[in-house]
Amino acid sequence: MAEEITIPGWKRWLEDIGEQVSFFIRFFKNIFVGGFEWSEFVRQCYEIGYRSMMLVGITSFIMGVVLILQLRPTLVSFGAASMLPKTLSVSFIREIGPVIIAIICAGKIASSIGAELGSMKVTEQLDAMDVSGANPLQYLVVTRILATTIMVPILSVVGDVIGLFGGFLALNLRDHISISLYATKVIASLDYTDFLPAFIKTIFFGLAIGFVGCYKGFHSSKGTESVGLAANSAVVTASLWIFVIDAIAVQITSILFYK
Amino acid sequence: MEEKATKAEPKEKKTHDKQEAVIAIKHLKKSFGSKDVLKDINLVVHRGENVVILGRSGQGKSVTIQCIVGMLIPDAGTLKVFGEEVAGLNEKELKELRMKIGFLFQSGALYDSMTVRENLEFPLTRVLKLKDQAEIDRRVEEVLDGVGLADAIDKMPSDLSGGMRKRAGLARTLIIKPEIMLYDEPTTGLDPITSREISELILNMQKKYKTTSIIITHDMECARITADRVVIMDDGEYIEEGTFDSLQKSKNKIVQSFFKDIS
Numbered sequence: 348m349a350e351e352i353t354i355p356g357w358k359r360w361l362e363d364i365g366e367q368v369s370f371f372i373r374f375f376k377n378i379f380v381g382g383f384e385w386s387e388f389v390r391q392c393y394e395i396g397y398r399s400m401m402l403v404g405i406t407s408f409i410m411g412v413v414l415i416l417q418l419r420p421t422l423v424s425f426g427a428a429s430m431l432p433k434t435l436s437v438s439f440i441r442e443i444g445p446v447i448i449a450i451i452c453a454g455k456i457a458s459s460i461g462a463e464l465g466s467m468k469v470t471e472q473l474d475a476m477d478v479s480g481a482n483p484l485q486y487l488v489v490t491r492i493l494a495t496t497i498m499v500p501i502l503s504v505v506g507d508v509i510g511l512f513g514g515f516l517a518l519n520l521r522d523h524i525s526i527s528l529y530a531t532k533v534i535a536s537l538d539y540t541d542f543l544p545a546f547i548k549t550i551f552f553g554l555a556i557g558f559v560g561c562y563k564g565f566h567s568s569k570g571t572e573s574v575g576l577a578a579n580s581a582v583v584t585a586s587l588w589i590f591v592i593d594a595i596a597v598q599i600t601s602i603l604f605y606k
Numbered sequence: 607m608e609e610k611a612t613k614a615e616p617k618e619k620k621t622h623d624k625q626e627a628v629i630a631i632k633h634l635k636k637s638f639g640s641k642d643v644l645k646d647i648n649l650v651v652h653r654g655e656n657v658v659i660l661g662r663s664g665q666g667k668s669v670t671i672q673c674i675v676g677m678l679i680p681d682a683g684t685l686k687v688f689g690e691e692v693a694g695l696n697e698k699e700l701k702e703l704r705m706k707i708g709f710l711f712q713s714g715a716l717y718d719s720m721t722v723r724e725n726l727e728f729p730l731t732r733v734l735k736l737k738d739q740a741e742i743d744r745r746v747e748e749v750l751d752g753v754g755l756a757d758a759i760d761k762m763p764s765d766l767s768g769g770m771r772k773r774a775g776l777a778r779t780l781i782i783k784p785e786i787m788l789y790d791e792p793t794t795g796l797d798p799i800t801s802r803e804i805s806e807l808i809l810n811m812q813k814k815y816k817t818t819s820i821i822i823t824h825d826m827e828c829a830r831i832t833a834d835r836v837v838i839m840d841d842g843e844y845i846e847e848g849t850f851d852s853l854q855k856s857k858n859k860i861v862q863s864f865f866k867d868i869s
Contacts, residue, residue: 382735467717475715475775478675479782480704481732 370562374492377484388490395456395491396498400505402455403448407506410447411439411513419521428522432529433536435514440507440537445545446593448506449552452499453585457560460491461581464564465574473565488565492557499553500546540604548596555588626653627686628786628818629674634683636669643669645842647683651820656812658821658829658850660864661839667822668712670839671788674820675709676700687786705733708784708817712791714775716763722774723759726750729782745781752814753777753807769800773807780815787812789821793828805831826864838864 414435422430464487467473476483515529560581567577627650634647643666651657661667672678673685676692685692687703695703716725726746730736736745750756753773763771772792779787792808793801805828812819812832821832829836830850837847840860846853854865 471711471713471715472717474677475711478677478704478709479729479733480701481729
């Protein structure tokens with residue numbers, strides 16, 4: 348009996364993996380099919396990037412402030428208050444900024460894409476596009492995944508800058524440090540091994556967010572409930588992928604740069 | 607406020623080219639899990655013919671036209687459109703076939719992030735790859751005028767009534783001038799007056815664009831207005847076919863049950 352229950356579950360899981368691989372291959376092939384949807388791509392970049400800027404900015408600013416306020420007592424007790432800009436910048440640029448911003452994007456963007464495409468599936472818009480001979484993958488999927496792949500790293504860079512600025516303001520609540528000295532300390536404490544791997548992993552975060560949102564939306568079942576499920580599942584799966592990619596990226600970075 | 611459809615002209619007796627079968631279905635079967643939805647479907651549709659498939663809900667009527675357009679793959683049997691086996695077509699060939707087929711979904715399936723104009727431009731620019739904006743505008747205005755929606759050209763789908771959505775959906779499918787039109791319950795969810803207007807519109811558009819049509823419905827008034835031939839479907843099979851008037855005299859109890867309220 349137990350075997351009868353377990354095997355279909357594994358089969359479903361394997362089928363899902365297979366479908367995801369097949370969906371990714373179809374997405375990849377469609378990037379190079381003629382007639383790239385530039386106007387839809389630009390619209391998606393605006394929707395995904397510009398419309399997320401405020402949320403990312405506020406969150407990053409608060410994180411910068413909070414990190415300084417949390418770090419300060421410990422570093423002061425060691426007589427290392429001057430290390431605050433370095434500690435903040437390295438931790439923010441390498442890890443906290445990219446991951447937190449990607450998680451925020453997963454919540455905002457992956458859910459929005461999942462719900463939008465899920466709703467289009469329920470109302471037969473995807474079928475209508477398909478049977479008309481148009482290519483829904485090229486119009487809907489390629490544009491959205493490429494837009495997230497490009498905009499999430501940009502959001503991450505913007506978030507890093509705003510977060511570091513938040514740290515500067517928080518530092519000035521107790522101490523006095525000029526913006527030029529703060530900037531000099533931040534820049535001096537960072538090199539390409541901090542910035543480059545973090546930037547590269549945000550590209551993969553963006554790819555995962557767009558891909559998961561599109562996949563969940565495209566594969567939602569036909570019912571109003573499935574729209575909510577697609578959105579929810581997109582957030583959960585994309586968040587999980589962000590941590591998995593982060594873990595892999597940290598391992599690769601450690602091997603390459605921090606022997 | 608919904609606009610009036612152009613009044614349907616009286617239906618003329620049509621003669622169809624019996625040699626030219628546009629759609630030919632033989633022993634078609636389709637199951638979902640353990641449920642046999644299509645058990646043994648046989649149907650030939652000739653060029654210029656309007657065939658209505660009449661049946662109760664959940665009998666597999668829509669599954670038949672979904673197989674015709676390649677959305678579903680049959681389990682057994684043959685299904686030929688323009689002489690080509692649909693299940694044997696590759697992606698490119700299927701796309702080419704779909705450019706000759708218009709499919710009106712039950713809900714109209716308008717792209718809700720686009721205006722009516724953008725909905726109609728979509729197949730022109732993506733399927734027919736038209737570049738000339740003047741030509742695109744001309745075709746959009748012409749087809750919208752035909753379905754009586756010229757004033758709604760810049761409205762969003764959310765601003766349209768159910769009947770207007772169906773008309774806009776019909777306009778979007780007709781704009782690429784398909785040779786075959788497949789209608790999935792075109793009058794479902796509409797009031798009787800609007801249902802009649804949509805049925806008359808289907809007939810008028812069929813005459814204007816000279817399409818071959820299959821209309822899936824359980825609306826007897828729609829069947830009476832649009833059908834050259836009616837096929838009655840029950841339990842996954844076609845049990846009887848003929849003209850609307852001839853089926854009214856049928857002795858078959860299931861067929862009689864469809865006509866009892868209108869006789």
